[in-house]
Amino acid sequence: MRRIAVSLALVLAAIGCSRQQPPAPPASAPSAAASNAPVTGPFTAQELGQFTALGAIDTHSHAFQNAPALYALLKKLNLHTVDILVVDDYDPEQKDLSKERADAWKVVRGSDGYMVLCTTFDPFQFNQPHFAQNAIRGLNRDFAQGAIAVKIWKNVGMEIKDAKGNYIMPDNPMFEPIFKDIAAHNKTLIAHLADPNTIWEAPNPASPDYDYYTQHPELYMYAIKGAPPKPAILVARDHILEANPNLRVVGAHLGSMEADFTQLAQHLDKYPNFAVDMAARMPYVEMQPRADIIAFITKYQDRLIYGTDNELFPKSNAPETMKEWENRYADDWRYLATNDTILYRDKRVQGLALPQSILRKLYHDNAVKWFPGVLGSSH
């Protein structure tokens, strides 16, 4: 029971990428006994050997606590991670970029080379004089210390408005010098722009995102008068790809095209500078017919990057949170790498048993290619 509840809580907690959630209610245990009973919980010793051999990289995490339990887990799993900064004015712990930045650097430096930083800029400063120059100064300071990427978050397009009440879109010319600077430094832009379709649709308790939007009405676009439609935000994102062909852009959360793999495929075909991470969207992957998703992953095996959206905040109970992290790594790996039966929201899903060559790309090679420097410098 405990193991399943933890997995479900993780799925629900991650959808918004860093806004914190209360734990999900416990799920009921499956009526075990059956030989194909769902497998979940931490790695077994044998599984751990297979996982550590991958040299896995999680390119999407948010860790802001200098916690020995975190470093011990990374070492145990032989796992590198990218620690991503986000400025969130609704979250007291993520409102202040300078504090978050200092916390994250402590974590990166404490990690014995297992973590690297993805920095960000504060978009709420957009109406201040010299916005872009100031943002670039902060980014370049982080680049000089080893930061490998920059995050732009969904509050651009879904939340921040100018004095006239118009939403600031991601392709606003004010951001362009920032994108140019990122490309000039051979760093990567992580773009979490827009959100799942369900955020624009009437409430649906069956949606994987239901708990998220009921807990974050400020981002529930369906209920906000005058909010930009999702396609407008994605078009603005695409303008960045078109205007900056030398900028590597990794679309977080399947590039927010989680419900339409045809649309995602078209984007990957059209924009060679675009790849996507799978963070917090495994439920959408798992909902696809098995043969279809195997075909999709096989075709785009060079453009899909493993990530989780795992979070560790300054006040989190680190040892407990690390159990949840490990369970998620184990559950995701079982789905991608084995034939095991996985349980997702009371639905049984069969693992994809992807070949080793593809697993290695999803977990390692693509991260190295799309995020130069991701393996850091030590050990």
Ligand SMILES: [Zn+2]
């Ligand atoms: Zn995130």
